Amino acid sequence: MSDLELNAPWTAVSVLVVDDEPGMRAILKKALSKKFAQVDTAGSIEEAEEIRKRCHFDLLIVDINLPGRSGIDWHEAFDPTTRRSDVIFMTGYADLEMAIQALRAGASDFILKPFNLEQMMQSVSRCIERRLVERQNFALQRDVERSYPVDIIGDAESTQRMKKMIAQVAPSVAAVLVEGESGTGKELVARALHQLSKRTGPFVPLNCGAIAPDLLESELFGHVSGAFTGAKKGRDGLFRVANNGTLFLDEIGEMPLSMQSSLLRALEQKAIRPVGAEREVQVDVRIVAATNRNLKKEVEEGRFRQDLYYRLNVLTIELPALRERVEDIPALAHHFTQQLSKDLGMKPINWTHEDILAMQAYQWPGNIRELRNMMERCILLGKSPAEYWQELNGDAPVLSAEDTSNQTSVSGNGDDKRPCQCHEDGQEQYCYPTDWTLKDVEKAHIMQVVDSHEGNKSAAARQLGVARKTLERKYKEWAEESASCE
DSSP: OOHHHHSOOOTTOEEEEEOSOHHHHHHHHHHHHTTOSEEEEESSHHHHHHHHHHSOOSEEEEESSOSSSOGGGOGGGGOTTTOOOEEEEEESSOOHHHHHHHHHHTOSEEEESSOOHHHHHHHHHHHHHHHHHHHHHHHHHHHHHHHOOOOOOOOSHHHHHHHHHHHHHTTSOSOEEEEOOTTSOHHHHHHHHHHHHTOSSOEEEEEGGGSOHHHHHHHHHEEOTTSSTTOOSOEEOHHHHTTTSEEEEETGGGSOHHHHHHHHHHHHHTEEOOBTOSSOEEOOOEEEEEESSOHHHHHHTTSSOHHHHHHHTTEEEEOOOGGGOGGGHHHHHHHHHHHHHHHHTOOOOOOOHHHHHHHHHSOOTTHHHHHHHHHHHHHHHTOOHHHHHHHHHSSOSSOOHHHHHHHHHSOOOTTTTOOEEEEETTEEEEEOOTTSOHHHHHHHHHHHHHHHTTTOHHHHHHHHTSOHHHHHHHHHHHHHHHHHHO
């Protein structure tokens, strides 16, 4: 049978057959009903238009020579403001002028009578597959618009540097390597690069670790009919789909060595050769690759080609971990709260100061992806982050109540912005006046921990649970503030 029979039944597709011969209507309805849940018939354009007013049809199979109005005169079906159906015309007269007229009217295909059923089924298959692809593309586009905004949230210094770098390199056609831990938003950065590049083609993502190694070449470069067992039809690869656009290769470190050489050639030649093809096809694709691995180390250990590494690493954007940009957590929390509440159809949760402190104190090994996941759970459960952690771990990742009371209950000298010393049960402790701002307390506490480690910021950072870069940034900010005051 035709390709139509090889596919699963397409119950969402509807067909209307219009022919004045009852026998032809019966034959086509019987054949098409095996594949489609809704197949209607009509003997004239007037009858067909009445049916079409009541129901939507994805495909119209229409005889041109009908009593009354001819198929070509069915103007309502070709109205550009309402037409959403493919049309296959049938005729028993081999009139070239009529065929041209039908195709100009917007027909998808033109079949001469008498025809065999196989010929009709092949024409139907082509029309329906095109219709399903249009539906899928529409759905994917809506999903992209809903789920993948390209606004990068946050005003931390590292986030500002990242935004500046994206804006600077986006107009270039050079390859970009995005590095960062898992969950830091590498695909979001790739989409921002594509949007700011003004390239006319689509953004096409591919997770290299999610495709079987023996299928990756066909996925990227496509294949011709008969290239391998099961390849009954040719297929365009993602390079051709992304032509004039951006191809995002996520988890590039997972790509097999055997495939890396083919990718390198495609990047250098700006051409691909589909599997089984004899000729290369020119493509214009901007490559953005991403990895959470140390590719330089992968090269040294022989798991990644050095020449491909340098080809991909023309421009590099390094994404900071969430624990290194804790200043962005309140803005991210607000963004995810609004987005998730809308998607879930639930009332937004108002975060307290305690919740923000709890989120900023946590290390977020899963980065922004983990933050979003936790926010979704909290909204669904109707619990704040502090309460959620309290129930999950027995304590929240914030200072204990005893430490908090010590900080606020004992007054001290606030003029020099240093913690005062107090004694409880013979033990020396450092406490903070109640009139200090949170910023003053943070500075005093960090400096005290660094002093306790004799100036070793790496050790202090480990005790504080932050990255050393965070401490360096804090000290730089304090120095700039002191200089401006002078």
